[in-house]
Amino acid sequence: MELRQITTFIRAAQFESFSKAAASLGYSQSAVTVQIRQLEEELHVRLFDRMYKRVVLTAQGKQFLDSAYNIIQEVNHAALSLSVEGELNGQLHIGTLESLCYARLPGIVRRFRVQHPKVSIQITTGIPEELIAKMERGELDIIYILEEPLYNNSWCKVLERQEEVVVVASAELGRELGPGPHHLVDLLDRPFYLTERDANYRRLLDRRLATLDRAITPALESSYASFLLRVLEETEGLSFLPRFLVEEPVQQGKLTVVEVSDLQAVMYEQIFYHREKWATREMEAFIRFCAPEAAAWVGAAAPGAVGESGTEL
Secondary structure (H helix, E strand, C coil): HHHHHHHHHHHHHHHHHHHHHHHHHCCCCHHHHHHHHHHHHHHCCCEEEECEEEEEEHHHHHHHHHHHHHHHHHHHHHHHHCCCCCCCCCCEEEEEEHHHHHHHHHHHHHHHHHCCCEEEEEEEEHHHHHHHHHHHHCCCCCEEEEECCCCCEEEEEEEEEEEEEEEEEEEHHHHCCCCEEEEEHHHHHCCEEEECCCCCHHHHHHHHHCEEEEEEEECEEEHHHHHHHHHHHHCCCCCEHHHHHHHHHHHHHEEECCCECCCCHHHHHHHHEEECCCCHHHHHHHHHHHHHHHHHHHHCCCCCCCCCCCCCC
């Protein structure tokens, strides 16, 4: 059994296609077919059922997939343990949300750069679905997102931390409304500046409104939460954003958090990397700056199991 055969098997399982696995690895399709056949012969089981243009894991294939991921992780961990000396000088490609990039990452990157000035950092922003797809294709080392709990057996989750999402008002409107608490429906006649429909924060709000048999037509929609903040500082209105994003302008008196008795909402900061990904020292160091308690998981992190509140992708 060769490591390249295991890697090829994992890619074929991910894509449910020998041709797509071959393209992602730079092999010919016939080379992938030969490697899978050799692996099946050595294990004395059939790993895939060939169905039309798809290949689907058999029960034995699903069982072996977990072992295959563990083998790749152990190899990566062993290689990492042999290169623990010397200054970090590699590259790091991080995928994150615009709101986290605006409010969280500047401080993290500043502290990271002080200790590891030779590491080259690239940051890509996008919605969670886009970032996950890029991680699956190997284009990102780490993704740092804010979402409802997500789990997938192909991923290593090294952080899950709860964050409150709040209704926030311009300073003038906050004074007019008073301390509250308020009912959500009583605020709907005010202008709302919101993220786009189906975006993560907006989805929470729309879901709550649906339970009240109500809907909202925003005065302004944008995919940029930082832009909504600036508009809210300049124009009377309301928005629905993570508390960490609004903390500074609230402390400065530019915005006011509005207490809404029937809208308690949370999302979760989450950091993932792909189980097939070599967890580098640069990745471990960066994760340590994001969440010190998470760094010990890198290289040994187990995939999340689907919980009652989780969403499996």
